Amino acid sequence: MRRQEPLTPKELEQLRRREGQMAWFHAAAVGTLLIGAVGTSRYGDLPWVRHALVAAVAALVLAGGVLQLRQRCPRCGARLASRVLVLPPEQCGACGVALTRAPVED
Numbered sequence: 765m766r767r768q769e770p771l772t773p774k775e776l777e778q779l780r781r782r783e784g785q786m787a788w789f790h791a792a793a794v795g796t797l798l799i800g801a802v803g804t805s806r807y808g809d810l811p812w813v814r815h816a817l818v819a820a821v822a823a824l825v826l827a828g829g830v831l832q833l834r835q836r837c838p839r840c841g842a843r844l845a846s847r848v849l850v851l852p853p854e855q856c857g858a859c860g861v862a863l864t865r866a867p868v869e870d
């Protein structure tokens with residue numbers, strides 16, 4: 765595998781935007797689970813509360829799967845299969861470009 769040039773700022777920007785979406789999704793998932801936990805402890809005997817929670821969790825799992833599938837290498841467009849939900853792999857499995865984020869310089 766040929767050694768790839770590091771990602772350009774534009775490609776890094778794409779990667780960072782995707783990570784931002786994942787971070788938002790993660791926050792939304794945690795929020796939903798917290799609301800669900802509070803909801804079930806207070807109103808757990810109401811059937812519609814349990815149904816709403818099941819629907820919310822199903823929607824989160826679906827959205828997480830879609831976001832995960834949309835995560836692609838900004839260089840070659842290959843799907844980035846990562847074992848960790850939020851973090852992309854360190855390197856693209858197809859073209860080998862390093863996906864590590866450059867240190868932020870402001």
Ligand SMILES: [Zn+2]
Pocket residue numbers: 837838839840841842856857858859860861
């Ligand atoms: Zn790639």
